[in-house]
Amino acid sequence: MKSDHARVVRTRVEFEGEITDELALIQGDDVEAWPEGAALEKVGRPTPRIDGASKVTGRARYTHDLRLPGMLHVRILRSPYARARVRRIDASQALALAGVRGVLHRFNAPKAAFRGEETIFRDEVRFVGDEVAAVAATSEEIAAQALRLITVDYEVLPHVVDLEEAMDDASPRIDEKGNVEEAAKHERGDVAGALREADVVVEATYRTSTQLHNSFETHGAVATWDGDLLTVHESTQHVFGVRQGLQAALRIPYGKIRVLCENMGGGFGSKGGVGKYTIIAALFARELGLPVRCVLDRGEENLAAGNRSATLQRVSVAVKGGRITALAHDSWSNAGQGRWVADPTGPTKGLYDVPNVRARSYKVMANTGSLSAFRAPGYVEGTFALEAAIDEAADRARIDPLELRRRHAAGEHDPMSGLRYSLKRLIDCYDIGAKEIGWSRRKPGGLRGSAPGTRRGLGMASQLWGGSGLPPAYAMVHLNPDGTAVARIGTQDIGTGTRTIIAQICAEELGIDVDAVRVEIGDTDSPYAPISAGSLTVSSIGPAVRLAARDAREQLLEIAAGIMEVPKTELRMQRGSIGARGALRSIAKVFEDLQNYTVIGRGARMPNPEDVSMKTFGAHFAEVEVDPRTGEVTVERVVAVHDIGRVIDPLTARSQVQGGVIQALGFALTEERHVDRATGRVLSTSLEIYKVPTVKDVPKIVVRFVDVPDTEANNIGAKGLGEPPIIPTAGAIANAVSNALGIRVRHLPLTPRRLLQLVAAAEAEGAGGRGAARPS
């Protein structure tokens, strides 16, 4: 008999590089993971998305598409100053405009807590784009017109927007304690000693730029009240997080809030919880008694909806006797107005077996919009710096850079925790990738390009990430009398195909077709599921779904045993039927006498094992062609190899890897937020100026998986794949360019202008004797 009682357990969880012990409520017992080589019929098979038809017909409804009767529209007045005190607001003219229903600002808005502050309209606005007032009107156009009729009296204050300027003691202080704050530090071994005794020491400074998410569906919410019940539709990665944020802001019970997200047009980390726009929509809707829509436009999206921090990083690598003996990494990240910061030193601490490591990471505040998690926050920036420095060290020590990494990649224990890895196939990733890209062609100093004057290079970088998932997560599976099923779970699909993997797992356990499973997600009235971020969706909800389906199956078998008069242990469920030694009966037939009965299965995500370290690993290899006369870099091929445990759906997994590589391509070569230092204005708020990759920029991408289940991690043997493919691409490209030209790439994005400057600098240095910029 299964133990149905709920109990609280302690579990080790990892979220975006942070490991913490948490309490989780669980129910029931776990089952063994499907072993390697298990004969599975649905899981592991390429499965087109079950919601594909809704996406290709335009039927898929996104928050942007919602039109409710009587719905009002909100536009937000944003600060034109990087820092200012809001002294007075006169909204009388705006309110007099026909169609305007209300104006909210700091002098009339009710208190509503948001990220540690008491109100959503600050008295001191701290970046260009900070919310100053909001107008609700019968159309967006009228609301926008009304914004121009609001007069605000600002007292302008000194500001600083640039990372390195903000670090300077002479710059304006945004916070009394100063602009720079230590965020993380780690030290093991004797770094100073290793640096002293090394054969080769590389010490270099790396810079990465602010990347903007530019989710295609901008942030937004539609709020409506039915009496005291608040319903919010929001484009979000975490419906339960939005509910929690609304509860805190409005001080109403959870039972009176329902958050829905049927489909979302991308998030990439930036849609982790409630937004000010959500609270504004809810406040207006309550006050005005009508549905209210508050959706950001593209410009606002790029001002006030998060970003990946720009970084300044110093990395030292010591090599002695053909091995890396020490790594030192100091990193500063521009958090803007953010209250946290990602840690770019994560990969330095945990990726390679290196005995002596020192890492320090600092948060720097500035008068720009808050950072938010952006797909592998910190790890994308940090992996570039670390892997570029390791390549530089390998070149100087005259060791093949892949070979140097191999010497530090086979360790079976996590250098941070000392725990054994549940599964680590990094060396396999190297073998597969090296063969696929033709690594043996790589020559120090690069190869001749396809056209006269061009150069060709190969580069690679490794990837470390978590992605083992975490409790709590719960699922319910309803099995209908005709053998179809409905799975309910309060997760959401950020675009990775979550519904499909749920259906596959369900179908696998129930022995029914994937098509026979309907999946209901994106609703806080369903069982709790965690945020769709940190590569933890599949590994958190998948095991719960499996247990829920299994619970339903066991119950049905129990019923069938009675009806068929066969012991339950002899019954099998497959292909929509229940059978025992020759006798086969369809599920519908078993149900026949039971009237309109539904079997309800429940499952909970069990705690993570305590005694192992569960990580994802991978390696990307890039081949580039570079024209040193134009500064143009053409990435011709990227080979992406990942070790993420069992792959549930190879079709959607491939898309995720391609998508990660392409987003990283933008980070490496074209994407950069430009902010005017004098005014603090963001100049690159449109997709015209901010360059995301187009179809023509995309290299040939080869995707490979090691695809061995991590049977210790959880009962489906799968880990996450959201972030891994964005992590090592920029490092691989930078190293390939360095290989092609013999010039070190230390500043991303590597725009033609930056590359030409590097070429010019190297030539100038070369004129005075071959300088340090070239590999020896």
Place this chain on the structure above:
Amino acid sequence: MLGPGAADVAFEVNGHPASVHVPPHHTLLDALRDELGLTGAKRVCDEGTCGACTVLVDGRPTYSCMTLAVACEGRSIETVEGLAHDGQLDPVQQAFIATDAYQCGFCTPGQIMSVVALLRANKAPTAEDVHRAVAGNLCRCGAYPGIVEAALRAARARRR
């Protein structure tokens, strides 16, 4: 408000006559989404850089956010909602599903309309042709490899 007031505009949408009453500065995208409830075409940039709002106007792929509704008088508009017939998806739609040519799906309606227009004009496009056809359709999720594959696959399916 200055300028001429709202006007009646009549056109054909997905084979059916439609009329809207819109101010002269409203775009075709406004009319489709807000007046006709056809929300397949998406508003992503609203300034002609992303292609998410692509529809066919007299068969030509067009950024509906850059096209005034009043300029569509008498024209034939096709949107993603009109591609399937009798529950049967268009080969391009089928190919998008088969190759997983999307992630979040927000750019998908625009991508599909660009590919549909290409395949009508060119029965046997090369990958290069597909690149040119969807060069004006951005995808932040990076679904491009699947999109190109889908276009080629749909072309093959059509030829059979």
